[in-house]
Amino acid sequence: MYRYDEFDHAFVKARVAEFTDQVDRRMAGEITEDQFKPLRLMNGVYLQLHAYMLRVAIPYGTLNAAQLRILAHIARKYDKGYGHFTTRQNIQFNWPALSDIPAILTDLASVEMHAIQTSGNCIRNVTADHLAGAAADEIADPRPYAEILRQWSTVHPEFTYLPRKFKIAVTGAARDRAAIQVHDIGLQLTKNESGELGFSVYVGGGQGRTPIIAKKIKDFLPERDLLSYTTAIMRVYNLHGRRDNKYKARIKILVHETGAEEFARQVEAEWAEIRAGELKLPDADIRAIERYFAPPSLPARPDGDSAVKQARLDSRPFGAWLDQNVTTHRDPDYAAVTISLKGIGEVPGDMTDSQMEAVADIAERYGFNEIRVSHEQNLILPHVARADLKSVYDALVEIRLETPNSNLITDIIACPGLDYCALANARSIPVAQDISRRFADLERQRDIGELKLKISGCINACGHHHVGHIGILGVEKKGAELYQVTLGGSGDENTSIGDIIGRGFAPDEITDAIETIVDTYLGLRLDRDERFIDAYRRVGPAAFKQALYGSEAKAA
Amino acid sequence: MKVLTANRLTDGAVVWYGADHGWSEAFESVSLASNADETANLEAIGKAACANNEVVDADLIDVSRIEGAIVPNRLRERIRANGPSNLTEPGKQASADFRRPG
Numbered sequence: 230m231y232r233y234d235e236f237d238h239a240f241v242k243a244r245v246a247e248f249t250d251q252v253d254r255r256m257a258g259e260i261t262e263d264q265f266k267p268l269r270l271m272n273g274v275y276l277q278l279h280a281y282m283l284r285v286a287i288p289y290g291t292l293n294a295a296q297l298r299i300l301a302h303i304a305r306k307y308d309k310g311y312g313h314f315t316t317r318q319n320i321q322f323n324w325p326a327l328s329d330i331p332a333i334l335t336d337l338a339s340v341e342m343h344a345i346q347t348s349g350n351c352i353r354n355v356t357a358d359h360l361a362g363a364a365a366d367e368i369a370d371p372r373p374y375a376e377i378l379r380q381w382s383t384v385h386p387e388f389t390y391l392p393r394k395f396k397i398a399v400t401g402a403a404r405d406r407a408a409i410q411v412h413d414i415g416l417q418l419t420k421n422e423s424g425e426l427g428f429s430v431y432v433g434g435g436q437g438r439t440p441i442i443a444k445k446i447k448d449f450l451p452e453r454d455l456l457s458y459t460t461a462i463m464r465v466y467n468l469h470g471r472r473d474n475k476y477k478a479r480i481k482i483l484v485h486e487t488g489a490e491e492f493a494r495q496v497e498a499e500w501a502e503i504r505a506g507e508l509k510l511p512d513a514d515i516r517a518i519e520r521y522f523a524p525p526s527l528p529a530r531p532d533g534d535s536a537v538k539q540a541r542l543d544s545r546p547f548g549a550w551l552d553q554n555v556t557t558h559r560d561p562d563y564a565a566v567t568i569s570l571k572g573i574g575e576v577p578g579d580m581t582d583s584q585m586e587a588v589a590d591i592a593e594r595y596g597f598n599e600i601r602v603s604h605e606q607n608l609i610l611p612h613v614a615r616a617d618l619k620s621v622y623d624a625l626v627e628i629r630l631e632t633p634n635s636n637l638i639t640d641i642i643a644c645p646g647l648d649y650c651a652l653a654n655a656r657s658i659p660v661a662q663d664i665s666r667r668f669a670d671l672e673r674q675r676d677i678g679e680l681k682l683k684i685s686g687c688i689n690a691c692g693h694h695h696v697g698h699i700g701i702l703g704v705e706k707k708g709a710e711l712y713q714v715t716l717g718g719s720g721d722e723n724t725s726i727g728d729i730i731g732r733g734f735a736p737d738e739i740t741d742a743i744e745t746i747v748d749t750y751l752g753l754r755l756d757r758d759e760r761f762i763d764a765y766r767r768v769g770p771a772a773f774k775q776a777l778y779g780s781e782a783k784a785a
Numbered sequence: 786m787k788v789l790t791a792n793r794l795t796d797g798a799v800v801w802y803g804a805d806h807g808w809s810e811a812f813e814s815v816s817l818a819s820n821a822d823e824t825a826n827l828e829a830i831g832k833a834a835c836a837n838n839e840v841v842d843a844d845l846i847d848v849s850r851i852e853g854a855i856v857p858n859r860l861r862e863r864i865r866a867n868g869p870s871n872l873t874e875p876g877k878q879a880s881a882d883f884r885r886p887g
């Protein structure tokens with residue numbers, strides 16, 4: 230993975246020193262909250278309902294064991310023994326004292342981590358496919374490009390005060406596991422007819438109050454032009470993006486109002502000016518960054534097949550885990566393992582300090598020291614020899630992280646919601662927990678098949694509800710929580726925004742409503758191979774409306 | 786009826802203002818404002834505490850008396866008072882010694 234060079238080390242160290250001084254001055258009363266707030270936000274420090282919250286960047290979701298151990302250490306020493314992995318592939322600590330944050334940032338810097346650009350109207354942490362470097366269908370590893378974008382965008386003076394925050398996602402395969410079409414810029418690695426590497430460029434996607442699917446504005450951008458073209462997009466946005474209305478300030482509104490064609494024309498015009506200049510990436514530089522991400526050399530382990538076969542015969546739970554949480558690797562002796570942070574009735578994305586430490590050990594012992602955070606709030610061990618899968622499984626059982634539910638209905642994405650978040654209208658976590666318990670039975674979950682259920686506690690949509698096959702949005706109505714359901718969303722290469730299905734449900738009705746939706750699907754699917762999303766796309770909302778609202782639906 | 790709440794500057798902890806012993810994590814000893822004068826008084830105390838950097842985000846919130854106990858009206862404020870609703874085992878999550886069982 231990427232290793233800091235001298236510049237990175239010096240930069241992060243200087244930033245820690247600067248923010249330490251700012252915290253000291255704040256605590257001494259030398260600067261006011263109004264003066265301090267923008268400074269703390271630039272360093273990932275929010276004030277939530279119960280305490281400060283520190284959001285730590287995990288660039289493109291890649292961690293090594295030493296880094297995960299430091300996160301465990303922070304959870305134990307400065308927090309309440311757990312952290313929360315987010316849909317942005319980051320981690321949030323819910324309870325740090327302001328006075329401890331300089332020490333936390335110092336600890337993070339010791340393993341090349343920080344909290345810079347995890348807030349504010351800047352280019353945020355660039356996200357990427359969590360199977361990068363491991364996926365069988367990958368054209369190229371997206372992370373070198375995410376890293377190039379990170380280096381270019383970090384405290385970029387021109388793009389530090391954008392109209393609004395800005396999110397870029399990169400995927401290296403045609404199968405989109407990074408939800409690039411709901412990002413401000415989505416980059417998909419591809420090859421042109423002559424076999425050269427480049428990107429399809431999507432722009433203007435996003436969720437939140439106004440969900441919009443990104444428009445493709447360029448079929449093929451040569452890799453050397455990555456920064457010049459991105460700069461051109463940023464400039465058009467920085468110039469024309471609305472600063473008068475926070476709700477209309479994202480680039481998706483600009484692209485939508487300008488029209489994708491005209492927007493692309495403006496980008497091309499700007500690009501023509503700068504394309505041959507200093508932003509043109511020398512091939513040697515790209516290859517140098519790429520070397521940091523060179524996959525580990527994977528020794529041949531041909532014993533995998535027989536080992537897995539035998540272990541499957543010996544243990545049914547292992548077989549279930551194998552079927553659900555283990556993904557094909559480009560090397561047939563290896564596999565990628567999903568560590569579900571969605572235990573039945575647990576908080577999606579939460580992990581305790583001891584679990585983090587144990588996973589760090591497992592990654593070191595069996596996983597070539599690599600761990601990924603997925604935007605679906607799980608961890609991934611991208612390179613595990615199939616011959617070691619049973620050992621990994623057994624180690625996960627010991628820390629209760631062996632839940633075999635990846636991509637099933639209990640693999641729920643949920644934002645912190647009103648249990649933590651100062652912006653929330655309703656709780657997300659208890660809803661996720663209740664649905665998880667209701668569908669705990671694994672046979673039933675597997676019968677239902679792939680189903681992406683996503684919950685947000687307000688319209689900001691951190692829980693990605695718009696692109697859930699089933700989405701749940703918490704709202705506040707007359708002082709009470711109410712949950713609005715959307716159906717048919719999807720955040721992959723066939724991105725769609727879910728349709729609001731009808732009136733919302735009270736907290737004690739929502740799980741029943743989800744069950745009704747699932748039962749309706751089971752009743753109308755053509756066969757077990759027709760996934761929920763496929764069935765919904767085939768039949769539309771009517772049957773679901775009828776099942777949920779009965780005669781009420783006809784009247785409406 | 787209103788009470789005065791804020792987050793403590795140094796650690797962000799949720800605190801309430803009580804006439805007896807100032808800002809405290811104990812909701813039980815919070816001071817009630819039942820009329821305009823009392824409300825204005827609390828508001829001034831909140832402003833002053835923000836100005837002298839004791840607390841941040843001072844806010845007056847609505848409460849009611851339910852079966853003798855004072856309870857914040859909004860769910861948001863009840864959650865602020867009691868900690869996250871999802872993890873109940875060891876009592877209030879916000880207490881300094883809470884550790885998530887793992």
Ligand code: SF4
Pocket residue numbers: 644645646647650651652653654685686687688689690691692
């Ligand atoms: S969706 Fe809303 S409630 Fe959930 S984390 Fe984001 S801002 Fe908070």
